[in-house]
Amino acid sequence: LSKQYFQSAIKKNIQPAKAQLALGLISIKAGQVADGAKEIDNVTDMFAEEVYKPYPIKVQLKDSLFDVTKAQQQYRKVISLSQSVKYQKIFYFSPYKVFNANKTISYIRKGNANIYIDNVSSAKEYLVKGGSSSNVNIGIVKAIKKALAFKTREANLILQDLVKIQPKHSILHYNLALTYAQLGNMPKANQHFKRSYNLDAKNYLSGIYAVMTAQLADKDYTKLLQILKDSISHEEFSEKINFYQTLLFITQDNIISTVDWLDKDYKDTPLYLALDIIISIEQNNYKLAKESSNKLVILLPNEIVPHVMYMDAHFSNLKPKIYASEVMNYLKAQKFTFNDLYYGPYITRYLYIQQNLMTGRLYYLREQLKNTLESTTSDTHNLTGALALASFYDRQYEEAYTLYNNLIDNLKIRDPHTLFLGAISSIAAGHNANAIALLELAKRKDSNNLESRYGLGLLYLEEKNNKGAVIQLSRINKSNFHSEYFNFDIDLDKLMIEKQKTKN
Incomplete structure (x- = not known):
């Protein structure tokens, strides 16, 4: 009207x-x-x-980010079911790859001491005789050990160096991409997953993950998706092909077709169990989701993400107050090592902070992180990021702003996601000029990120720079776009001042 x-x-x-x-x-x-x-x-x-x-407008962050009741509602109805969280859970449990002594590709998976051998006919194409190949393979093993010990950023740095030595190594690009995905840098992950798939068209997992990261980074993936669907459809049916088909169904939001996966009786690996939980919850099959999550936490009892998935399966249909109480009591009973929180994939920090936000325990988490940070002398990047994120959600905006500035300026972590988090912390702390600078940087590194463009556009409107705002907002062609972070209202204080000026 x-x-x-x-x-x-x-x-x-x-x-x-x-x-x-x-x-x-x-x-x-x-x-x-x-x-x-x-x-x-x-x-x-x-x-x-x-x-x-x-x-005149005033840019704000949404209340649902911070309010305990609204945050719980947002988590249960939106966040836990979102494409981003779903994919990051899949990346968390995904295997790394390495050549074994028989010159075939081995998958090194979480939660299993065994190495699963996967004979790939094209593997020989990667094997270049000589020292560099052996050194690269040794380097890959070293990086994977770091990654499996939750030293994700260290693993990423090793793999970055290795890819300079051997830029046409499909497995190397896959592993590097997986570390980027786990760190939350989807544009870089997409770049290397695509490169891995282009170097080996039989490396379907790289191709599928290239589609997933393209979706998260708002990049075009239609042609790649069609190629994958055609190629996989011509393969002889097997457990692995069934797995790939199921992942493709998920990328197309084809929930009905994923039901076949749940009927199969495959070995209970962490990745398969995680997939069972994701699919079961989407199909409202909470009985199976509970069964799979029970198995997952037995396999990985000291890691946070499996337990978050357990809570999603067991507590999702409880009333808000009972839900918060159950989550708090469940988390208190666990014996986490917290290495995954301090140094591992971003999804661990994000989900654990969300649980503490919903249960009103962010203050205690922040104290824990501060104490750990004070006694840690190396690899403090992710730990600083965890404290910054916890401070942001706990409404300690100035603290979050300072921590993100330290992360960006001193620790040199300047991926688009960190820049974006620094920007929203700047807005919350009232440092809009800093927010504009960070969003401009984030946009340059990831021009497809709609949230960055939207926030930047609104800030330019607030600053009375309509032309600058239009440049950003006109690029958001997605119909029915609603930001997860930003809101704006008419600035009544400025309006009153303007009216007073006209009267005088």
């Missing part, structure tokens, strides 16, 4: 600047961001000065 009212006002030339600006802001709020940007662009061209007077 409000849209129709303002459209009518524009046609009748009743306060056209005010009406068209309002129409643009309403469209942005409604998720039609590019349409709203177009309206704002037009009205700014016609009324270059007057356009900034009627509706």
Whole structure:
């Protein structure tokens, strides 16, 4: 109705600047961001000065990020079922690859001492006689040991160096991509998964993960997806092909077709069990989700992510207060080593902080992280990131802002995700100029990230830079886009000041 009212006002030339600006802001709020940007662009061209007077805006972060009750609702209905969390859980349990003594590819998986041998016909193509190949393979083993010990960033750095020595090594690119994915750097993960698949078209897992990371990084993946579907459909059916097909169904949100996976009786590996839980919950088959999560926490009793998946399976249908109580009591009973929280994949930190937010225990987690940080002299990057994230969700905005600045400026962690988290902490702490600078950097490193563009666009609107805002917002062509982080309202204080000025 409000849209129709303002459209009518524009046609009748009743306060056209005010009406068209309002129409643009309403469209942005409604998720039609590019349409709203177009309206704002037009009205700014016609009324270059007057356009900034009627509706000054104030950029805010959403209450659902911080409020315990709203955060629980958001986690249970949105976050735990989101594509991002689902994929990051899959990456968490995914195997690393290495050549074994028989010159075949071995999969080194979490939760198993055994190495699963996978004879790949194209493996010989990678084997280059000479020292460099042997050194690279030794280096890969060293990196994998780091990764499995939750030294994810150290593993990533080793693999970055190795890929410079042997840039046409498909397995190397796969392992590097997997560390990037676990660190939350999806553009880089996508780059190396694609490279791995291009170097070996039989490396289907790299191809499928390239699709997943492309989806998370808002990159085009349609052609790659079609190639994978065609190639895999021509393969003889096997356990592995069934696994690949199931992952492809997940990338296409084809929940009905994933049901076949649950009927198969494969060995209970952590990755397969995680997949069982993800699929079962999506199909509301909580009985099977509970059974699989019971097995998963037996296999990996000291790691946080399996226990979060256990809680998702067992507690999801409880009432809010009972849910919070069950989560708190369950977490207290666990004997975590916390190495995964301090040094491992980003998803561990994110999910564990969410659990502590919902149970009102972020203060205690922050104290734990501070004490650990004080006694740690090396590899403090992820630990600092964990404390920064916990401080942000605990509304300790200035502390989060300072920690992210330290992470970015001193520890040189400048991936798009960290820059984005630094930016939202800056907004929360009232340092909008810093937020703009960080979002500009994040956008340059990942031009497809819609959240970065949206936040930057809103900040430019607040700063009365409509042209700068339009450049960002017009690129958000996704229909019905609603930010997980950003909100805006009319700044009534500024409006009152403007009215006082006109009276005087």
